[in-house]
Amino acid sequence: MFAVHLLAFHFTKLKEDQIKKVDRYLYPLRLSDDVLLDVMARFQAEMVKGLGRDTNSTAAVKMLPSFVRSLPDGSEKGEFLAVDLGGSLFRAHQVKVFDDGKQSSQLESKFYPTPKQVTQGNGPELFDYIADCLLDFMETKNLKHKKLPLGFTFSFPCKQTKLEEGVLLAWTKHFKVRGVQDTDVVTSLRKALQKHKDIDVDVLALVNDTVGTMMTCGYDDERCEVGVIIGTGTNACYMEEMRHIDLVEGDEGRMCINTEWGAFGDDGALDDLRTEFDRELDLGSLNPGKQLFEKMIGSLYLGELVRLILLKMTKEGLLFNGKVSTALLTKGKIEMKHVSAMEKHKEGLSNTKEILTELNLFPSEEDCIAVQHVCTIVSFRSANLCAAALAAILTRLRENKKLLRMRTTVGIDGGLYKNHPQYAKRLHKVVRRLVPTCDVRFLLSLSGSGKGAAMVTAVARRLAAQRSHIDATLAPFLLSLGTLREVRNKMRTELEYGLKRETQANATVKMLPTYVCGTPDGTEKGKFLALDLGGTNFRVLLVKIKSGRRRSVQMYNKIFAIPLEIMQGTGEELFDHIVQCIADFLEYMGIKGARLPLGFTFSFPCRQASIDKGTLVGWTKGFKATDCEGEDVVDMLREAIRRRNEFDLDIVAVVNDTVGTMMTCGYEDPNCEIGLIAGTGSNVCYMEDMKNIEIVEGNEGKMCINTEWGAFGDNGCIDNIRTKYDKEVDEGSLNPGKQSDRLALLQVRRILQQLGLDSTCEDSIIVKEVCGVVSQRAAQLCGAGLAAIVEKKRENRGVERLQITVGVDGTLYKLHPHFSRVLQETVKELAPQCDVTFMLSEDGSGKGAALITAVAKRLHNVGQK
DSSP: OHHHHHHHHHHHHHHHHHHHHHHHHTGGGOOOHHHHHHHHHHHHHHHHHHHOTTTGGGOSSOOEEOOOOOOOOSOOOEEEEEEEESSSEEEEEEEEEOOSSSOOEEEEEEEEEOOHHHHTSBHHHHHHHHHHHHHHHHHHTTOTTSEEEEEEEEOSOEEEEETTEEEEOOOOTTOOOBTOTTSBHHHHHHHHHHTOTTOEEEEEEEEOHHHHHHHHHHHHOTTEEEEEEESSSEEEEEEEEGGGOTTSSOOSSEEEEEOOGGGTTTTSTTTTTOOHHHHHHHHTSSSTTSOTTGGGTOHHHHHHHHHHHHHHHHHTTSSGGGOOOTTTTSTTSSOHHHHHHHTOTTTHHHHHHHHHHHTTOOOOHHHHHHHHHHHHHHHHHHHHHHHHHHHHHHHHHHHHTTOSSEEEEEEEEOHHHHHSTTHHHHHHHHHHHHOTTEEEEEEEOSSHHHHHHHHHHHHHHHHHHHHHHHHHHHGGGOOOHHHHHHHHHHHHHHHHHHHSTTTGGGOSSOOEEOOOOOOOOSOOOEEEEEEEESSSEEEEEEEEEEOGGGOEEEEEEEEEEOOHHHHTSBHHHHHHHHHHHHHHHHHHHTOTTOOOEEEEEEOSOEEEEETTEEEEOOOOTTOOOBTOTTSBHHHHHHHHHHHHTSOOOEEEEEEOHHHHHHHHHHHHOTTEEEEEEESSSEEEEEEEEGGGOTTSSOOSSEEEEEOOGGGTTTTSTTGGGOOHHHHHHHHTSSSTTSSOOTTSOOOHHHHHHHHTOOSOHHHHHHHHHHHHHHHHHHHHHHHHHHHHHHHHHHHHHTOSSEEEEEEEEOHHHHHSTTHHHHHHHHHHHHOTTEEEEEEEOSSHHHHHHHHHHHHHHHHHHHHHO
């Protein structure tokens, strides 16, 4: 028993001594966590460089766009072919994807050798060989009679400009085929397939094997957004935000980036970590100076790296008594399968002795222990480096999502990862240590890149069908220049109808006189109250206007809510609530006893008989208070003030918000004679020559006309451009068939329901597109209507070219990122003889009401004099 313990102690001591000896000798290959974090930071910098338009050309890590924009969503279905070129074998696959609610699929494959005359021959021979293998596969599976879509997995760096096109940048691994670099490999494959007249195959997608791996695993796990290959070579892909990819137009959604991380370090970024063995291996490779990171990781190189280390240690007398065999001197004699066998947990030492003996090295027990540890250090460094780069990708994903902690899945494939006894465990452990803020699941790709290519093809078909549906849905919203001219002309006709006595009653554009007969001239001064009613909030303002050299406008206001039950209650309740708000404001400002002139901004269609009389034509924007339509709103306000019996006010003017907007901008720019509101609703006013206004007595001077153009089309004159969504929104409104504000209807919700969208990233892109198309149409229609008005102004003045300013207000115009630009471009296109300046109004409905009141008082005083 004592002898057994003594023998065990001796063996353990021997093993420890040999391990320490190898550790000291191979110290540069043993990477600490600090070094790995540094590698991780370097790779992050390389990713940014590769994504930048100005830096990509000099980047070693090319970050190639794959044009794969979506992961599988489970709705894919159909039958597909796939071919896979990139490893030691060529593969042909038939993939059936079932739409059975279980996300099930069926894969049948056949493997073909890739002889040296093919992998290092010329291009036509390579692609003819691929086509011949595919033909054989289709004959075997009785598929020659079918027309099938095909995905081409091509595991080499390609520059893609679309999904079904890719120009080879460089061969890697053991491939070096002449005449293929810098050419489109899909075109070459199609030419080879065309030689076989008896098969009909449509190549729909070119896919890198990492992308295929990610897509295969993404079909089973929706969290999967990274694909990694660790086999003959190594590479990774991941889903990047489009806004970060300078090489591709567009900034919405995501796209899969094929990092081509095997070239990391080709620019010298890893020179301090590369050992003499790495340099010697590189010099003897097919592509010296290229794919340096891959040569430190991939199984094609690790066996050779072990051989070079053992050879030097033997020459230095550290192994095999310094005796070098011919086999140890021969390149390629130690392969990855030998390294894996020597690292096995239980039989590793016996495997080591057997392998070394086959190499004519006659190892001792100490030699076997040392060689086994050399293998461990080499493969462990491979896993460490791979983990550092993967940790960089995971960190980028988490930062892109702005998360403190992220759950994600990494789809992974490759012979080294799958077959090495310890590799996967080491990789997982190091990744989790380097990125503790990421909860990572590693999902082995069981069907490989073949199913992935088919899945990319299936997703491409699904997106193409979806694109067709979207285009058909949005087509009615896309207005041609001819249609916009037609809208402009119809608006012009409606403007004329509204101004004429005999047609005004039946006109939809009512062209309501406001009795505002002048714009500010700078002499206005005094204190004024202003009321602003037009939405869910009601404002009371005190406005102080100074004239002369120190001309200025000061405003004080308070906002009050109008509850829904008041908006849709009785008229008396509504105006009592308004007077309550006025009383609170007067008390708040300490002016309850003052009888100030007041302007009332009432943003609903009114027929005015004078500047201080306005009969409500009809409610809009959600208001439905009873006993108001057909009544004078100024009288209703005066009655409510009398009922309260606390204060008195001099109500000088009832004002539409568009008129207030025009007056506010007219105070700053005398050339402003048009006011436009584009917000919750839309409306326009403008200064019209009195001689053209038949519904008002008098021919001299001008008067502001409130067009109330929101009702344009209520007579059916623009039904040809109304979509079914316009009609649905109209029917669901408070006033169907009237005042539907067809110039700014945003039917996004209805359209999204029609498209059956959920809340995925891809759907968010479609949502933005829908919003863009609908709001573009709103701006174009608004521009067409405005073009009709400025053209009318030009003709009124009898000038060849008109210079005019439009005062504008409203949240749609102010806050939408593109509305104002599209509106202005449309006006310029449809009214080319008008130079229109757009001036943003500063509080048109408040300040404007006070200015109208001030102008009215000024004109009244002038009249008296």
